[in-house]
Amino acid sequence: MKPDLFQAPDYYNIDELLTDEHRMVRDAAREWVKKEVSPIIEDAAQQATFPTSIVNGLAEIGAFGPYIPEEYGGAGLDQISYGLIMQEIERGDSGVRSTASVQSSLVMYPIYKYGTEEQRKKYLPKLASGEFMGSFGLTEPDHGSNPGGMVTNFKDKGDHYLLNGAKMWISNAPFCDVAVVWAKNEEGRIHGLIVERGMEGFTTPETHNKWSLRASATGELIFQDVKVPKENLLPGRSGLGAPLSCLDSARFGIAWGAIGAAMDCYDTALRYAKERIQFGKPIAGFQLQQKKLAEMLTEITKAQLLNLRLGQLRNKDKATSAQISMAKRNNVEIAINIAREARQILGGMGITGEYSIMRHMMNLESVITYEGTHDIHLLITGLDITGIPAFK
Numbered sequence: 001m002k003p004d005l006f007q008a009p010d011y012y013n014i015d016e017l018l019t020d021e022h023r024m025v026r027d028a029a030r031e032w033v034k035k036e037v038s039p040i041i042e043d044a045a046q047q048a049t050f051p052t053s054i055v056n057g058l059a060e061i062g063a064f065g066p067y068i069p070e071e072y073g074g075a076g077l078d079q080i081s082y083g084l085i086m087q088e089i090e091r092g093d094s095g096v097r098s099t100a101s102v103q104s105s106l107v108m109y110p111i112y113k114y115g116t117e118e119q120r121k122k123y124l125p126k127l128a129s130g131e132f133m134g135s136f137g138l139t140e141p142d143h144g145s146n147p148g149g150m151v152t153n154f155k156d157k158g159d160h161y162l163l164n165g166a167k168m169w170i171s172n173a174p175f176c177d178v179a180v181v182w183a184k185n186e187e188g189r190i191h192g193l194i195v196e197r198g199m200e201g202f203t204t205p206e207t208h209n210k211w212s213l214r215a216s217a218t219g220e221l222i223f224q225d226v227k228v229p230k231e232n233l234l235p236g237r238s239g240l241g242a243p244l245s246c247l248d249s250a251r252f253g254i255a256w257g258a259i260g261a262a263m264d265c266y267d268t269a270l271r272y273a274k275e276r277i278q279f280g281k282p283i284a285g286f287q288l289q290q291k292k293l294a295e296m297l298t299e300i301t302k303a304q305l306l307n308l309r310l311g312q313l314r315n316k317d318k319a320t321s322a323q324i325s326m327a328k329r330n331n332v333e334i335a336i337n338i339a340r341e342a343r344q345i346l347g348g349m350g351i352t353g354e355y356s357i358m359r360h361m362m363n364l365e366s367v368i369t370y371e372g373t374h375d376i377h378l379l380i381t382g383l384d385i386t387g388i389p390a391f392k
């Protein structure tokens with residue numbers, strides 16, 4: 001892998017719109033990624049292992065619970081700082097960002113938002129420091145885009161709940177210490193339960209043979225008559241809206257993260273195009289290559305502005321789920337297109353692990369599917385503007 005010479009594109013001086021704190025948080029994450037992620041990530045992806053050596057560093061840059069209050073171990077930052085941290089981590093690798101997103105938005109957020117004070121105190125500081133790693137179980141083998149159809153269920157057995165079912169495609173599952181699991185009670189109402197590793201009947205087999213997010217561990221969560229203590233139910237909210245609100249937070253992070261991957265592809269392609277000589281001149285001098293680079297930078301700039309405005313709205317608690325869907329969908333799509341174009345600029349070298357582009361491209365194939373597929377986010381926008389659901 002080449003040395004990390006990344007220089008972030010900022011064509012519209014968006015830096016000027018950030019606060020000192022935003023820039024400080026962003027720069028710390030950027031430096032950490034250069035020093036700790038870039039040198040090891042290609043090997044981790046090639047070997048299909050999550051690099052556990054970076055967990056402490058992720059905690060130190062505030063990637064675990066950036067906006068969770070400091071009293072619970074979080075970094076107490078605003079939504080724009082959260083977005084910038086996700087952008088920088090995904091600039092390194094979408095798999096690493098996935099681990100951080102799950103930990104923050106899908107495990108810490110529901111415990112903070114819907115948990116009891118005891119649950120917050122018990123789990124959040126350990127999740128913030130990386131002592132505990134978490135996973136989020138919503139998707140099932142037969143219920144992906146339609147999670148409301150889930151069959152995982154729990155029964156009230158007096159002094160405990162009895163949990164049965166299976167979740168699939170779960171990030172962090174193989175090594176998680178705790179899982180926030182969504183299951184139906186006897187009335188069919190969805191609730192969140194905190195399941196801990198070591199509970200009898202709870203297993204987390206790993207999913208192998210992925211060509212995407214290879215540096216992130218994915219697996220199943222299987223529950224066979226798992227006795228879950230009653231105090232592990234998240235009492236603050238029930239119904240599908242509870243897990244969906246967590247997805248809003250994670251999708252917001254993805255909208256920023258995808259631009260990190262896009263920026264890395266653009267920056268790599270630009271540098272390569274200026275250095276690579278064909279027909280006696282740098283390929284950057286050919287119009288066709290300039291068109292690719294100019295269009296990449298245009299799309300990145302538009303997406304950066306979209307993210308910033310969405311961050312402002314989220315800071316005021318005014319961003320709608322549909323607005324977040326639009327940003328997730330748009331930014332992942334432009335990122336995947338930029339990765340494909342950037343790969344072509346590198347010619348044959350673009351398919352090797354010497355450069356990050358092919359890894360980003362393959363990673364983005366998961367990012368465009370998880371947390372709501374590309375099609376589903378389009379239907380969410382369609383519903384928002386017409387008032388008519390086209391899901392079924």
Ligand SMILES: Cc1cc2nc3c(=O)[nH]c(=O)nc-3n(C[C@H](O)[C@H](O)[C@H](O)COP(=O)(O)OP(=O)(O)OC[C@H]3O[C@@H](n4cnc5c(N)ncnc54)[C@H](O)[C@@H]3O)c2cc1C
Pocket residue numbers: 102136137138139141143144145146168169170171172213218366369370371372373374375376379390391392
């Ligand atoms: C690497 C990875 C990590 C993941 N991590 C997690 C995790 O941590 N936790 C978790 O709970 N889940 C996770 N997921 C699951 C992910 O959210 C689902 O894969 C996703 O929601 C899609 O579900 P599905 O794969 O079952 O596809 P399906 O729902 O079967 O969809 C297949 C295709 O049909 C389309 N489709 C479905 N319904 C409609 C419709 N009404 N109209 C038009 N088209 C439709 C979809 O857009 C898609 O193109 C992860 C997935 C991956 C790949």
